[in-house]
Amino acid sequence: MKVLVLNCGSSSVKFQLIETSPELAAGAQDRRLARGSVERIGEASVPDHEQAIRLALASLTDPQQGAIRQLEEIQAVGHRMVHGGEHFRESVVIDQAVLKAIEECVPLAPLHNPHNLTGYFASRRLLPNARHVAVFDTAFHQTLPPKAYTYGLPHALAARYRLRRYGFHGTSHRYLMLRFAQIHGSAPAAHRLITCHLGNGCSMCAIENGRSVDCSLGFTPLEGLLMGTRTGDIDAAAVLHLMGWEKLSLERMDALLNKESGLYGISGISNDVRTLLEEARAGNPRARLALEVFCYRIQKYIGAYYAVLGGADAVIFSAGIGENAPAIRAAVCDPLDALGIRLDSAKNEAAVGLEMDISAAEARTRVWVIPTNEELLIARDTVRCLSVG
Numbered sequence: 572m573k574v575l576v577l578n579c580g581s582s583s584v585k586f587q588l589i590e591t592s593p594e595l596a597a598g599a600q601d602r603r604l605a606r607g608s609v610e611r612i613g614e615a616s617v618p619d620h621e622q623a624i625r626l627a628l629a630s631l632t633d634p635q636q637g638a639i640r641q642l643e644e645i646q647a648v649g650h651r652m653v654h655g656g657e658h659f660r661e662s663v664v665i666d667q668a669v670l671k672a673i674e675e676c677v678p679l680a681p682l683h684n685p686h687n688l689t690g691y692f693a694s695r696r697l698l699p700n701a702r703h704v705a706v707f708d709t710a711f712h713q714t715l716p717p718k719a720y721t722y723g724l725p726h727a728l729a730a731r732y733r734l735r736r737y738g739f740h741g742t743s744h745r746y747l748m749l750r751f752a753q754i755h756g757s758a759p760a761a762h763r764l765i766t767c768h769l770g771n772g773c774s775m776c777a778i779e780n781g782r783s784v785d786c787s788l789g790f791t792p793l794e795g796l797l798m799g800t801r802t803g804d805i806d807a808a809a810v811l812h813l814m815g816w817e818k819l820s821l822e823r824m825d826a827l828l829n830k831e832s833g834l835y836g837i838s839g840i841s842n843d844v845r846t847l848l849e850e851a852r853a854g855n856p857r858a859r860l861a862l863e864v865f866c867y868r869i870q871k872y873i874g875a876y877y878a879v880l881g882g883a884d885a886v887i888f889s890a891g892i893g894e895n896a897p898a899i900r901a902a903v904c905d906p907l908d909a910l911g912i913r914l915d916s917a918k919n920e921a922a923v924g925l926e927m928d929i930s931a932a933e934a935r936t937r938v939w940v941i942p943t944n945e946e947l948l949i950a951r952d953t954v955r956c957l958s959v960g
C-alpha cells in the first residue's frame with residue numbers, strides 16, 4: 572500500500588510517500604518513493620497548509636519526476652499528531668470521535684495540534700478517497716505507571732489541568748525498540764532498553780516488556796535533557812525568580828525557556844552540536860561547558876533508567892546527534908563502566924549514520940547506534956490500522 576506520511580508544523584509540511592506493509596519484519600517490502608518538505612507557510616507563495624499540501628501532491632504526481640501518476644494511488648495518509656493526551660495508547664483510524672479527542676488535546680499542545688488538524692482537514696479535501704490514520708507522539712508513553720508520570724502538585728489542580736508527564740518522541744522510541752528486536756530476531760518484550768533520541772529536541776526512554784515505563788520529556792517537550800534551545804530540567808523556582816526580577820510576561824518566559832536556552836543559551840554561539848564541537852576543540856570555554864552539561868545530563872538519565880529497569884540490555888543512540896556524533900557518545904559512555912557500558916572506540920568512530928553495535932566485546936550492556944525512522948513506523952501503523960479496522 573502507498574501511504575503518504577504527513578507531518579504538519581506551524582510553518583512547514585514534511586511528507587514522505589512510502590510503500591509498505593504492516594509488519595516491521597517485512598523489511599524487504601518497504602520502499603520510500605519520495606520525500607520532501609514545503610517551508611514558509613504563511614508567506615505569499617504558500618498562504619496556508621492546504622496550498623502546501625497541494626504543492627506536495629503536485630510534486631508527487633509531476634509527469635517527469637513524480638513518484639506516482641495519479642493521486643488515486645495514495646490509498647492512505649498517516650498523520651503525525653503531537654498530542655493524544657490520555658485518549659490514545661496507539662494509532663487510530665481518524666473518525667469524528669477521534670477528531671473530537673484530538674481537539675480536546677489542543678490546550679495541551681497549542682502550538683502543535685492545531686496545525687496537525689489543519690493538515691488533516693486539508694489533506695482530506697485534497698485526497699477524498701484516501702483513508703486517514705493518526706499516529707501520536709505521546710501514545711507509546713501512555714504505559715507509564717502513575718509513579719513515573721505524576722508531578723508533586725496538588726492533586727485536584729493537576730487533575731483539572733491534566734498536568735502530568737506525557738512524554739513525546741514516542742514514535743521514534745518505539746521504532747528503536749522494534750528495530751532492536753528485529754535485528755536480534757527476538758520479541759520486543761525480551762529486552763530492557765534505554766533509548767536516547769538526540770536531535771533538535773532530545774529525550775530518553777526506559778523500555779521494559781515492550782513498553783515505555785519512563786521518559787524524560789514531560790507535560791511539554793521542555794523537561795529532561797538539555798536540548799538545542801530548551802533548558803530541560805530546571806528548578807521551577809528559578810523560573811519564578813527570573814519572571815519576578817526581570818518582570819517577564821508568560822510569553823516572554825516561554826520563549827526564553829524554549830527558544831533561547833539549552834546548548835544555545837549556555838554557549839551563546841549555536842544550538843548545533845557540530846559547531847559547538849569545533850568551538851570546544853578550539854578552546855572556547857562556553858562551548859565546552861554547554862557540551863559538558865549536555866552529556867552529563869544524558870549520563871544521569873542513563874543511570875536513573877538503569878535503576879528503573881533493574882539493569883539494561885542496551886543503550887541505543889539515535890537522531891541527528893545520536894547517529895552522527897561519536898565524540899558525544901564517547902563523552903557520555905566513557906564514565907559508565909560501572910554499568911557495564913564500554914565502547915569499542917574504533918566502532919564508535921565508524922558509526923556515523925550507520926546502524927551498528929559500538930560496544931566493546933566484553934561489555935555487559937550493549938551500546939547501539941540505530942538511525943531512527945519515524946515516517947516508516949507511521950506508514951506501517953497506518954497500514955496496520957486500516958487492515959484491522
Ligand code: ADP
Pocket residue numbers: 769770771772799842843844845890891892895896
Ligand atoms: P530534528 O529533531 O529536527 O529531527 P535531527 O534529528 O535532524 O533534528 O537533529 C538535528 C541536530 O543534529 C542538529 O542540530 C545538530 O546539532 C545535530 N547533528 C547533525 N549532524 C551532526 C553531526 N555530524 N555531528 C554532530 N551533530 C550533528
